[in-house]
Amino acid sequence: MPLNYTAAHSSRISKPSLKRSASSPFSLHKQRKPISRASSKPEAFDEAEDYFGDRLEDRGLVKTLATDLSLRDVAQTIKYIRSHMFDDLPEAGGFNSVRISEILRFRKSLPPTVTVTHVHAFLRSPTATDKEIAELAKAGVVRKIVVPGRGTGSSSIAEGVILYPDFERLVHESGLDEEIANTLLQRLQDNPLLLNLPSNSFTASEAAALKQAGFLTSSSQGQQPSTPFTHATSPGTLTSLLSVSRAPSGSLAAVGGESAIHDAGGSGTASGIRRSSSQLSTENLHSSNRTFQISLPNTGPYLRLLTAARAHLIALLQKSRFKEMPLYMLRERWDGGIASDDPAARAKKYRGEFTGVLPARTKKWKRFYGLRFEWVLAECLGAGLLELFETGSVGRAARIV
Template sequence: MPKAAKFPFPIRKTASSRSVEARKSQPLFSKPAIHSDRLPDPGLTPPVLDPDAPQHLPSLIKYILQNTFDDVPDRSAGMGSERISEILRFRDGLPPIVSLAHVFALSQSATQTEREMARLVAAGTVRKIVIPGRGKSGGLVGEGLVLVDDWIARVKGAAGLTHETGEKYIALLHAKRGEFSTTTSSFTTDEVRELVTHGFLTSPTSLSSSSQPSSLLAPKSAASSLATAGSTFTTGTLAAIGGSNAITASGGSGSTLLASARPSNNISYNTMTFSLPNTGAYLKLQTTARAHLHFLLRQISPAHREASNDLLREKWNGNTIAPGDAAANAKKARGESSAVLPGRTKRWREFWGTRYEWVLAEAVGSGGVECFDTGAVGLGVRAR
């Protein structure tokens, strides 16, 4: 047999052959990097979430309200004037409520905060408000705190509310300092209807007939709501059997049930609950933001649902470009950066520019996540 020809020099591979081999060695779809290793947890005491937060309760409430959102960037935000106007209107319309969980998350002494809260509620400086609903992450939304001055300012600034009705309502706030509900015997039927329309009074049965506001999470079907009511609500309550409209939702006539229903604590029909307008919008922002924080933890570490605080903040902010960062903007113009403008991120599209620190405190206070000192990469955040 003839021998194979020997070449005096090695055959040089062409560029096309190298590119073919490179493509064969690479996967078709690149997967995002997943952190499979656990963060070190030596058991050190975690630092305070916000060391700059004041501990005087009225000052702490104002501090939380002022640090809920980031300022809208002046330029290079990726948002038009109409969207910026929409964001500002949404923020102005939110009620001045601070969740009790958020207050305890930032307070350095829960006992001292409890004592000060009881004293200020009795003095008429702070009011407690019942927030109807449950968080999507499993934690109760529970109660909130409102400065009485902010509450009165909302009443006086309500468009369409008559001066006489507003003054009678403010007098009732001062008379019922530590109470959630009040009788409406001092109001006429038109005044009660006016206060309910503006969102300053609500029926107490609405707090127990559903676990979430209708704007947040509507039940998939009447059958599903009836099936889950017994395991969700307290035994013996009207909500445990599907609420006051259970028969109507199932397709039957519920007039008899509604006529015979009476709250368990003998509340009369002219009893209403103090409330603030747009509480549902606040509740939706709170629950969806906490749910998204849990989603980011699962995305970063599916096995352990934990991440460093810096990495979690970067994910929440959406890897944005600061408007004044000339180097980052130059890299983006050359196509060397994967960062996006703030207006294109989920934080601004769905959460109206909510700060990461605000969401983290809400999640920690509600018990959905916990913080720990890694001793190596700073603060760590872990879902419970």
Template sequence: MFGPVPGMGSKRMAKTVNFHAGLPGFVSSGHVHAVLGGSPTSVEREVATLEGRGVLRRLRVRGRGEVLIRQDEYEGLVRRSSRLDEDTKGLYLRFLKENPRAGIMSVGTCDEKQGDALVRAGFLTGGTTTRDENASLGGFYGRPEDKASLASIAAASRAASGSIEAVGGVGALQNAGGRGGSSGASRLGRGGVGPEPEYRIAAPGHGSYLKLVSAAVEHLMSLLSRSKYGEMPEYLLRERWDGGIASDDARKMRRARGEFTGVLPWQTKKWREFYGLEFGWVLAEAMGTGRLEVFETGSVGRGVRKLRDD
């Protein structure tokens, strides 16, 4: 995900290294589809299988989409957290083990003090409701079940056959304006007043990851938009992403001759704002969201073409 850290000032290097170390091993669902290729249905089915076995954990953020993380790494984050006491850790780990597919946790699962501690530690987001969650999830990174429109039918085929997601997700009919036969417990909270508040499962650094990747994709699209027709050779786009820095071999040869041109690597936007995020990672992320495609030019290698802007 990140390239080797180049020479830079001690403060900047410490900030970069700490950012790398503090970011868990997240990967977006779109990125997985772009890297693995093949049938979206088969990829999603495999992800759903691993999720059911407790190998992967799916995390979601309102309006920003979802990411995947290995379950053992996520549990390790919980165990190493200094903000949680042992009782809270044990309760939360038991819930994760018993509910490998769960994306939400009822407020009644833990007491108020434990819930507050998990929120402050970054493992839960503040109390919300299913109706509020469905209304606010969306945007480019939203999943098909969060959008009640025909535009999401093609994307819905990525869900594993037989899963709730394959038919639009929980409450799909209600979200579209209909009246489904959902149980009173799901519609009414304690006392029958309204939807019961719920916590959404998250992870420390989840928001930072989505913010970083979203900004990186926007920057990559802006570089591609500078081309008259919205397309260019992949090597040229890579060079622009790297800030026009020459390749390692060329830089070594110039340095051996005592020559220097251009800017230092750590002065580029790639390192100043994106902490060394690699071009290949951002390209796969943009491909996974459907904003660009890679094609063979037949003359200058692979090319990159913009499909649409958000």
């Protein structure tokens, strides 16, 4: 046996390795490098909302939503829009008796009016529609209602139309005195195209009763924004502008005179400031031009509902990458993903496999009182907020203009 063969080379004897004592109970465990993961996508849009990887095929715009052949004039269109505004209350939708009462009471309180832009969505020519509205208003068939300060242009909600029989019924059911109600209706029949009625059309007691009922609001003719050259509480006049333009350049009169700041509504020493005779005559003329704006009761809740519904539908489209979506998918989003009412869905519910949302918990019923999807779609289409087009593969689709 070789001399260099010792017990250290034997496989039966192993030399213990010297290791430092562990400083912590986890130091003996194997350390692994962290796994590199792919960076998340930017949150410009939700991936769950990005239904298609590319834009939808566009085979032509849809110019009108009229599918019913009976919609041939404005009067029939107004009746159709009003009758298709809300969905029926679903059975077993999760509503209690108090909520059902609130929904029905709110629907009944809304005025029977529609916006002019909504009518445009069902008739082919907006110009011809406006002419027809003017002719029907002159004949006493419809009445046009304008709410100032509610936007301008195609997306305005300030202009509405109501059938005159509905307006007449609303006046008689408002609880007004019969004589005051007849006086209002007579004034409207005598002036079918006027949006404002002179202040001398009613007595003080009649005007107060009609304002309280919501059929009149105060307004003024000839109001103009105040400028540094006019008084803040009176409309600007051409006489004041003419006198300023004729003043020598660089003089105090060229910038409105000594009382320019006071006339613009500012504060200052008014000891030497007096209103001129032209200003007093202007204010007297302004007070004589006081008029009454024709209105409808509960117009405010109606306009708030309309504005919120428009904004919500546009917000649903904005969640998509290309701001467009098929109508069937947009309708599902508007309805809130509630479970369908077909036999298969009812069988799943009985087996305990119900995965849908109760209608009472959706925004459609909590905030919009069951406002129908087709009604909001037509409102946005007529206002020019979106456009419809044929895809050829998934039916009609909507996109933001």
